Amino acid sequence: MKNYFLFILLILLFSCNKETSNIKNNSIATTYYKKAKKLTGDSAYYYYNLAKNSYLEIKDSSGVGRSLVNMAIIQYYNGDYYGSIETSLEGNRYLKNVNDTIVRATLGSSYNNMGISSSYLYDFENAIKFYTKALKYAKAPADITLYQNNLGDALVSLKEYKAAEHNFILALKTKNKLSYARALNNLARARYSEDPNYNPLPELYTALKIREENDDILGQNSSYATLSNYFSDKDNKEKALEYAKKMLAVSTQSDSKEDQAQALQKIVYLDKENYQQYFKEFQILNDSLQISKSKAKNQFAVVRYDLEQKNAENQRLKANSAEKDNYILRQYFILTILVFLIIFIIILYRKRQIRLKQEKELEIKNTQLKMSKKVHDVVANGIYQVMTKIENQEHFDKMKALDELEFVYEKSRDISYEKNDTSDEVKDISENISELIGSFKNESVNTYIAGNEKMLWENVSKTTQDEVYQIIRELLVNMRKHSGASIVSFRFERIENNISIIYSDNGVGISGDVLYKNGLSSTVSRIENIHGAIIFDTKTEKGLKINISFPVS
Structure with missing residues (x-):
């Protein structure tokens, strides 16, 4: 009974303290x-x-x-x-x-x-x-x-x-x-x-x-x-210049640098006699902007x-001060919590046994999913990529195709032994990606790539590189199977510690809400694995645009 009243008292004290702090x-x-x-x-x-x-x-x-x-x-x-x-x-x-x-x-x-x-x-x-x-x-x-x-x-x-x-x-x-x-x-x-x-x-x-x-x-x-603009359009350059100079005057008065730059652009175009003077002013102002x-x-x-x-430093100092002021109060609170914890020890132990059993079952399921994912990545997409190369090449090398199929076969055998994938160690990721995108180019499909430089991938982990490679391959396979596109482009950008990939094609696009079917659900899962984000632009009149971004580390 004493413990019960002590617990109530502690709650009241903490509530009052919190309310006072909130007001402050x-x-x-x-x-x-x-x-x-x-x-x-x-x-x-x-x-x-x-x-x-x-x-x-x-x-x-x-x-x-x-x-x-x-x-x-x-x-x-x-x-x-x-x-x-x-x-x-x-x-x-x-x-x-x-x-x-x-x-x-x-x-x-x-x-x-x-x-x-x-x-x-x-x-x-x-x-x-x-x-x-x-x-x-x-x-x-x-x-x-x-x-x-x-x-x-x-x-x-x-x-x-x-x-x-x-x-x-x-x-x-x-x-x-x-x-x-x-x-x-x-x-x-x-x-x-x-x-x-x-x-x-x-x-x-x-x-x-x-x-x-x-x-x-x-x-x-x-x-x-x-x-x-109106008089310039009507080829009345004298009136157009008059209003451009008035625009420059009021924008200078309001100290609007953007408007000054616009006015100077108009004047440079309209004033053929003094355009050099105004062009210099424009250059200086534009550099400043x-x-x-x-x-x-x-x-x-x-x-x-x-x-x-x-x-954060202030919060730390406040926490230290509050810890000193409430030391005794916290000690009583901890003791009270321990009393309540003892009551639930047996229940918690039983729940733990059940949870361990469930975790073991989940581990087995995750292993199965991981194996399935590897089979999809290595075998399905690998074979489809070889098929695409054969289909897109007018004269293909039979021995080279057999070598690539044998490579896929060897990699599929490695899955059961959980071997590390070292197939991309000879070429860096930028070369692999360029080769991958280029392999989907044929008479009816043109592929374009920009920004895929070697420096883009500096300090990007091997795991992230592998996931990005698979993401790009899944987008291309999905395009090949469903979109009917004739133009496909990838643009790569790196801003500080973030890399963005902008994919676009002129295919049939996706109508309504995005349905994560076929390879797209796997693509979204991979992006989540590398803590990235994906945005499907479904509002374009034709085609599909996808924005992908992820952190470097």
């Missing part, structure tokens, strides 16, 4: 978040990250999500578009309560940010998807108008003018003058793009007048760009890493 951490997180909102750039990013870590401690998922989305927007403004999309996606995972007004607004902002970043990466199809999702969560009229305009811009880039015009017309219903001017400018641009005989000047001049009257510098920049974007890709990762290290 919530106050700290809120302080960091408010401070970040008052700052810009690296400083704001730093404090949003601190807020995110504090919200994580108290399990405030909404706070974590809002902090991450703000961090993502800062990354976009600094040119780190890929990083911005990744951070937004991370933030979205914490924004689960879609019935909450703040959460919905944050999700809308996050998807809009991903749409803008995708547009800068010229990935307009994904941009359209993200803007559409942003509209799903938008409630505020200003947000709705903004997302409709952004969606329309992306649709224009894909020449889907009717759909773009529909969104711009909806955006015109806004009561905000600047939002109205933007929608009007965009609508005129879309109509002219669809019909070169359409006169967009009345709408373009009206939009510009509203922006000038309201000192909307960014809006004026957009109007000048549109007007310069490239350096800035390169730094942006790493600077935020460094900030997050440093903060994580500091946070």
Whole structure:
């Protein structure tokens, strides 16, 4: 009975301590978040990250999500578009309560940010998807108008003018003058793009007048760009140059380096007398932009890493302090737990016996699966590859084919003796992969490969190389059997410690949800074995695109 009351007392003490700690951490997180909102750039990013870590401690998922989305927007403004999309996606995972007004607004902002970043990466199809999702969560009229305009811009880039015009017309219903001017400018641009005989000047001049009257510098920049493009298209270079120079002036005033570069490009093309001067300015500015974007890709990762290290150290110090303060309390708690553990010793022992038996059965099944997988890899795919070579070659060497079949036979015999595969020791993995892909080329199928250099595979383990080789072979076999493709390409890239493989063909593709049949299920399993990821792009009009990525070590 005494032990029972002691246990209850310990629970109460721990509950009170936890509640007090949560209140304190919530106050700290809120302080960091408010401070970040008052700052810009690296400083704001730093404090949003601190807020995110504090919200994580108290399990405030909404706070974590809002902090991450703000961090993502800062990354976009600094040119780190890929990083911005990744951070937004991370933030979205914490924004689960879609019935909450703040959460919905944050999700809308996050998807809009991903749409803008995708547009800068010229990935307009994904941009359209993200803007559409942003509209799903938008409630505020200003947000709705903004997302409709952004969606329309992306649709224009894909020449889907009717759909773009529909969104711009909806955006015109806004009561905000600047939002109205933007929608009007965009609508005129879309109509002219669809019909070169359409006169967009009345709408373009009206939009510009509203922006000038309201000192909307960014809006004026957009109007000048549109007007310069229009007059350039109409071969009125004098007017086109006039608006290009006005664009340069307002973009310089707003310190928008991207817009300055665009304006200088227009001027270089239009001003034949002074183009050298402007071209030099463009080169200097473009170099500066490239350096800035390169730094942006790493600077935020460094900030997050440093903060994580500091946070880990702070947590360690807190843990040490808490351990000293609660030493006696923990001792009583441990003793109480031991009393309860004694009661279950016999039950646990019996469960252990059952588990050992189940594990033994599972081990036998796994051995069988492993043997089956080896037979598939060595015999089935090996023979199919030899068949493909014979079929694709107009004059094949009979003795060479027999040698390759004998090689497959010898490898199949080795399976029963669990011998290590040393067949690829003579050639490095890049040569083996190039030879493999080339073997599927014939009169009706062209294969292409890019980026498969020897340096790409440095420090990649033999196990990973073998799995990747089998993955590529399974994709090719699947293509040969099912897709009916005439063009097949593989592109290899390595970014730091990650390798990506982009496979594409112009075959029949996969309709609807991806069904992991035939070799595809084995392919997915192999990618999981090397801690990688696979994405099937089934939305293309024709063909199949697969993105595979995995870590080097």
